[in-house]
Amino acid sequence: xxxxxxxxxxxxxxxxxxxxxxxxxxxxxxxxxxxxxxxxxxxxxxxxxxxxxxxxxxxxxxxxxxxxxxxxxxxxxxxxxxxxxxxxxxxxxxxxxxxxxxxxxxxxxxxxxxxxxxxxxxxxxxxxxxxxxxxxxxxxxxxxxxxxxxxxxxxxxxxxxxxxxxxxxxxxxxxxxxxxxxxxxxxxxxxxxxxxxxxxxxxxxxxxxxxxxxxxxxxxxxxxxxxxxxxxxxxxxxxxxxxxxxxxxxxxxxxxxxxxxxxxxxxxxxxxxxxxxxxxxxxxxxxxxxxxxxxxxxxxxxxxxxxxxxxxxxxxxxxxxxxxxxxxxxxxxxxxxxxxxxxxxxxxxxxxxxxxxxxxxxxxxxxxxxxxxxxxxxxxxxxxxxxxxxxxxxxxxxxxxxxxxxxxxxxxxxxxxxxxxxxxxxxxxxxxxxxxxxxxxxxxxxxxxxxxxxxxxxxxxxxxxxxxxxxxxxxxxxxxxxxxxxxxxxxxxxxxxxxxxxxxxxxxxxxxxxxxxxxxxxxxx
Amino acid sequence: xxxxxxxxxxxxxxxxxxxxxxxxxxxxxxxxxxxxxxxxxxxxxxxxxxxxxxxxxxxxxxxxxxxxxxxxxxxxxxxxxxxxxxxxxxxxxxxxxxxxxxxxxxxxxxxxxxxxxxxxxxxxxxxxxxxxxxxxxxxxxxxxxxxxxxxxxxxxxxxxxxxxxxxxxxxxxxxxxxxxxxxxxxxxxxxxxxxxxxxxxxxxxxxxxxxxxxxxxxxxxxxxxxxxxxxxxxxxxxxxxxxxxxxxxxxxxxxxxxxxxxxxxxxxxxxxxxxxxxxxxxxxxxxxxxxxxxxxxxxxxxxxxxxxxxxxxxxxxxxxxxxxxxxxxxxxxxxxxxxxxxxxxxxxxxxxxxxx
Numbered sequence: 001x002x003x004x005x006x007x008x009x010x011x012x013x014x015x016x017x018x019x020x021x022x023x024x025x026x027x028x029x030x031x032x033x034x035x036x037x038x039x040x041x042x043x044x045x046x047x048x049x050x051x052x053x054x055x056x057x058x059x060x061x062x063x064x065x066x067x068x069x070x071x072x073x074x075x076x077x078x079x080x081x082x083x084x085x086x087x088x089x090x091x092x093x094x095x096x097x098x099x100x101x102x103x104x105x106x107x108x109x110x111x112x113x114x115x116x117x118x119x120x121x122x123x124x125x126x127x128x129x130x131x132x133x134x135x136x137x138x139x140x141x142x143x144x145x146x147x148x149x150x151x152x153x154x155x156x157x158x159x160x161x162x163x164x165x166x167x168x169x170x171x172x173x174x175x176x177x178x179x180x181x182x183x184x185x186x187x188x189x190x191x192x193x194x195x196x197x198x199x200x201x202x203x204x205x206x207x208x209x210x211x212x213x214x215x216x217x218x219x220x221x222x223x224x225x226x227x228x229x230x231x232x233x234x235x236x237x238x239x240x241x242x243x244x245x246x247x248x249x250x251x252x253x254x255x256x257x258x259x260x261x262x263x264x265x266x267x268x269x270x271x272x273x274x275x276x277x278x279x280x281x282x283x284x285x286x287x288x289x290x291x292x293x294x295x296x297x298x299x300x301x302x303x304x305x306x307x308x309x310x311x312x313x314x315x316x317x318x319x320x321x322x323x324x325x326x327x328x329x330x331x332x333x334x335x336x337x338x339x340x341x342x343x344x345x346x347x348x349x350x351x352x353x354x355x356x357x358x359x360x361x362x363x364x365x366x367x368x369x370x371x372x373x374x375x376x377x378x379x380x381x382x383x384x385x386x387x388x389x390x391x392x393x394x395x396x397x398x399x400x401x402x403x404x405x406x407x408x409x410x411x412x413x414x415x416x417x418x419x420x421x422x423x424x425x426x427x428x429x430x431x432x433x434x435x436x437x438x439x440x441x442x443x444x445x446x447x448x449x450x451x452x453x454x455x456x457x458x459x460x461x462x463x464x465x466x467x468x469x470x471x472x473x474x475x476x477x478x479x480x481x482x483x484x485x486x487x488x489x490x491x492x493x494x495x496x497x498x499x500x501x502x503x504x505x506x507x508x509x510x511x512x513x514x515x516x517x518x519x520x521x522x523x524x525x
Numbered sequence: 526x527x528x529x530x531x532x533x534x535x536x537x538x539x540x541x542x543x544x545x546x547x548x549x550x551x552x553x554x555x556x557x558x559x560x561x562x563x564x565x566x567x568x569x570x571x572x573x574x575x576x577x578x579x580x581x582x583x584x585x586x587x588x589x590x591x592x593x594x595x596x597x598x599x600x601x602x603x604x605x606x607x608x609x610x611x612x613x614x615x616x617x618x619x620x621x622x623x624x625x626x627x628x629x630x631x632x633x634x635x636x637x638x639x640x641x642x643x644x645x646x647x648x649x650x651x652x653x654x655x656x657x658x659x660x661x662x663x664x665x666x667x668x669x670x671x672x673x674x675x676x677x678x679x680x681x682x683x684x685x686x687x688x689x690x691x692x693x694x695x696x697x698x699x700x701x702x703x704x705x706x707x708x709x710x711x712x713x714x715x716x717x718x719x720x721x722x723x724x725x726x727x728x729x730x731x732x733x734x735x736x737x738x739x740x741x742x743x744x745x746x747x748x749x750x751x752x753x754x755x756x757x758x759x760x761x762x763x764x765x766x767x768x769x770x771x772x773x774x775x776x777x778x779x780x781x782x783x784x785x786x787x788x789x790x791x792x793x794x795x796x797x798x799x800x801x802x803x804x805x806x807x808x809x810x811x812x813x814x815x816x817x818x819x820x821x822x823x824x825x826x827x828x829x830x831x832x833x834x835x836x837x838x839x840x841x842x843x844x845x846x847x848x849x850x851x852x853x854x855x856x857x858x859x860x861x862x863x864x865x866x867x868x869x870x871x872x873x874x875x876x877x878x879x880x881x
Contacts, residue, residue, distance in 0.1 A: 005760065005784050024758060025758050025759070025760050026717065026719065026790035026791075027760050027762050027784070027785045027788045027789060027790055027793075028760045029688075030686060030687055030688060030788050033687070033688030034685075034688070036688075037685075037688065055688075176758075176759060176760075177758075177759030178758055178759055178852075179757075179758065179759055179852035179853055179878070179879075180754060180755060180756050180757060180758065180759060180761065180852075180853060181851075181852055181853060181854065181855060181856060181859070182759055182852030182877065182878070182879050183759060184852075184855070184856035184859060185850050185851065185852045185854075185856070185859040185877035185878070185879065186877060186879060187856065187859075188850070188856045188857075188859035188860040188863060189859075189860065189863040189864075189867075189875075190848075190850030190859040190860075190862050190863045190875050190876065190877040191863075191875065191876060191877065192873045192874065192875060192876055193873070195863075195867075196860060196863065201873050210867070214864070214867055214868045215868070216868065216871055217871055218867050218871045218872070218873065219871060219872050219873050221873075222873055223872055223873030223874045223875060223876075224847075224874060225876055225880060226847075226849055226876035226877075226878075226880055227880060229847040229849075229874065229876070236841070236844065236845060237845055237846075237847050238837045238840075238841045238845040238846070239833060239834055239837035239838075239845060239846045239847070240846070240847045240848070240849065241830075241834070241846075241847075241848045241849070241862070241865070242848075242849045243848075243849065243850055243851040243854055243858055243859075243862055244851030244852075244853045244854045244858075245849055245851055245852075245853075245878040247849065247878075250878065265833070265836075265837055266833030266834065266836070266837050268830045268833065268834075270851075271806065272799075272805055272806060273804055273805065273806060274804070274806055274810075274818075278806075279818070281810075281812070281818075282811065282812045282829070282833060283809070283810070283811050283812070283826050283829050283830040283833070284806065284809065284810040284811075284818060284826075285809050285826060285827075285830065286805070286806035286807060286808060286809060287806075287854070289756075289799070289800045289805070290753075290756035290800060290853075291751075291753070291756075291766055291773055291797070291800045292800065293854075293855060294855075295854070295855020295856065295857050295858070296855055296856045296857065297754055297761065297855055297856060298761075298856065299754070299759055299760060299761025299784055300758075300759035300760060300761065301761075301784065303761055303783060303784060305754045305761055305763070306752075306753070306754075307753045307754050307855055308751050308752060308753045309751070310749075310751035310753065310766040310768050310773065311766075311768055311771050311772065311773055311800070311801065312771050314801070314805045314807045315805070315806075315807020315808055316807060316808050316809070316823060317805065317806065317807060318823070319858075320851070320854045320855070320857070320858035320861075321855075321857040321858050321861050323827075324858065324861040324862060324865050325861065326823075326827045327827055327830050327831050327834070327865070328861075328864075328865050328868070328869060330827055330828065330830075330831035331831050331834060331835060331869060333865065333868050333869045334868065335864065335868055336861070336864075336865075336868075338861075341855065341857040344857040344860060344861060345856065345857055345860075347860070348856060348857075348860045366763065366782075366783050366784075367783070421717060421790070421791060421792075422718075422791055422792070424757055424758075424792055424796070428799070429756065429757075429796060429799040430792060430796045430799070431799075432798070432799040432802040432804060433792075433795065433796035433797065433798050433799050434664065434735065434798050435663075435664030435665055435735060435795055436791075436795070436796055438662075438663060438664050438712070439712070439718060439791070510880065511880055512880045513880065
């Protein structure tokens with residue numbers, strides 16, 4: 001997030017797109033609810049009539065995968081109506097003239113033909129956001145899990161840059177991260193393109209630094225992403241070390257994924273349960289869980305926080321860091337002789353400019369949001385206040401692209417996937433928490449009542465749902481949360497493996513899967 | 526005009542909009558409250574926080590009265606304290622019991638603490654119990670309204686903090702009753718089971734059923750607390766893990782958590798017991814010649830893990846090995862995962878689970 005969570009109560013116009021925040025980030029959503037109660041206007045763009053949509057002043061029910069078109073239409077209106085922030089554009093950005101010309105063709109009427117959202121509502125949304133003194137954008141995977149995830153994010157940046165809604169309290173572009181330390185995993189350098197602290201692996205200065213730090217030559221080019229690695233399993237990838245991810249259930253196209261992992265000569269999985277993924281491993285190493293492990297995590301607002309052990313781990317379970325050190329030591333790798341997590345974190349801080357002012361003791365009270373470039377620095381709750389990291393904010397002349405697969409005679413229904421309030425990911429945790437079943441015992445497919453009739457289905461009965469990759473059986477639930485022609489299911493339940501169906505395509509830059517769009521066919525069982 | 530008031534003979538400064546209670550608390554005055562939760566709008570229901578305000582005919586509720594320049598306040602005169610004691614006697618008399626297990630909720634001991642502080646013995650005013658407990662089958666929230674004192678903290682936290690408006694009040698006066706729409710089960714209301722009502726309740730009328738189930742035999746003992754961060758989404762809510770004899774028995778939201786300021790959701794509040802679930806992996810496993818996973822020693826498993834990487838590296842080269850770090854494990858794990866790949870094999874063949 002560019003802005004801190006406390007800023008969520010402060011905007012006068014809030015634009016939420018592709019975020020089911022009341023279910024996926026419920027505590028963050030309380031901030032938005034307070035802003036709305038205080039009088040802020042809420043615009044919600046989502047294919048489904050989610051909880052936020054019910055609270056909104058303007059709901060834009062766009063067709064799945066059409067976000068770029070909606071956002072181009074909004075940019076068009078903002079420019080047309082003269083709601084741009086000339087001073088900000090002049091002082092802080094580059095490329096506006098070309099962008100101004102680019103968006104002149106993308107009228108709200110055109111956007112209506114792509115998104116299905118009435119042009120007048122697109123205009124209203126643009127007018128509200130463009131006129132806001134503090135306009136804030138919030139998004140989640142509904143923006144990024146598309147083949148055009150990068151364009152979607154760039155489109156949001158365009159809106160913020162042209163209106164100057166960034167670098168100030170109550171504004172910003174704010175992605176909500178989905179896992180307790182997914183930000184920290186990236187911060188720590190577990191990325192094929194970045195060393196720790198987002199230092200690019202292709203930058204010669206960083207290459208020299210890490211060569212010296214790690215005492216060896218490291219490839220000068222980026223590594224491959226997980227998605228590519230899974231595609232190459234058995235081909236050129238022959239061994240994997242997976243720490244705490246149930247890849248098989250969480251990733252798209254489960255059959256492909258299972259085939260890939262089975263093709264490995266050597267698979268080592270570190271986890272707290274024998275997950276579907278761990279069951280395929282050659283070696284399974286039992287890790288300590290949350291509540292048993294001392295360590296550091298970073299939240300969605302870049303706040304670096306301590307996690308602390310409260311109980312003894314079961315049996316012989318060991319901390320992830322210990323396990324990795326042990327394997328590394330057996331292979332003769334240098335730099336893995338750690339006895340506690342503290343010096344590991346301190347090493348990360350020492351070599352990461354964004355963490356340079358931090359160490360294990362300093363984060364005791366969760367006070368710091370990175371970047372914290374030196375010990376005297378108070379941290380950075382709000383990014384981009386004076387300047388952008390790259391100097392100027394860059395306008396992107398994006399174009400709308402269709403999803404990887406679009407509905408057809410054979411697969412006439414859009415399936416979109418996501419999470420639910422009461423379950424989390426592949427339910428390795430919530431599925432083992434007493435009481436959760438009372439609230440959510442099973443998965444069901446949310447279908448508009450009119451579609452139930454149209455496809456000869458019955459509310460509460462099972463149906464067969466098929467995509468180009470496979471079929472699953474799933475119980476039907478009638479609800480107006482789903483618009484006609486679009487259905488929704490979560491990927492949480494192993495007995496309803498929705499990710500057998502997904503995986504039609506990937507964003508070419510981020511390799512994020514298009515989990516939000518999958519044409520399917522529904523048939524009664 | 527300077528923003529100053531006098532509290533118990535001492536001058537205190539305040540900022541525009543602050544209440545007398547807030548200023549007094551900053552002066553470390555111990556003013557009793559029951560309906561007050563600093564996260565919520567002042568309510569003025571319990572009247573325990575009354576103070577003497579010079580020039581006012583009656584005592585004023587310090588939680589709802591804004592400080593204005595020149596006020597002269599006395600927080601604990603004999604009359605005020607006597608008044609508070611009588612109020613407490615009445616409140617206590619309406620409840621079935623006051624001493625409740627500490628695991629009912631974060632604030633559940635507030636009434637008992639005040640009763641002790643004011644030496645209320647409950648005999649002077651004996652009367653009927655108010656409130657009717659609700660038999661609600663849900664596994665999380667006990668609705669024991671015979672302990673309810675109608676402070677409305679649950680109603681207000683649900684509306685103001687959560688924005689859910691799942692619970693409200695029916696009837697008036699002695700018959701006041703907290704309820705849901707159509708007086709049904711929480712499951713059939715707008716309740717999301719975030720547990721905030723439990724944690725703000727000052728009497729234990731609303732209680733954590735799960736925690737109570739966990740500690741039946743040690744119900745009266747106070748649990749240990751460990752401050753940490755919730756294991757679910759990326760908001761990073763601060764929580765205190767409650768433990769007893771090395772067992773996790775519950776979760777309290779951290780009221781000073783920078784990301785959540787005391788708020789939690791159903792997962793953070795109640796979905797903690799996966800940690801000590803019997804399904805946990807307790808020993809390393811290796812796949813044997815029979816194709817099955819078998820328990821083994823750490824030495825054996827680590828040797829086999831290392832040997833496999835050595836062999837693949839030797840046969841297929843360093844670009845045949847890939848690492849996937851976790852978005853759930855601490856940063857030390859992710860850092861060492863990338864270090865393992867970069868130091869060990871000199872590649873950037875490392876990723877984390879953020880792409881799906």
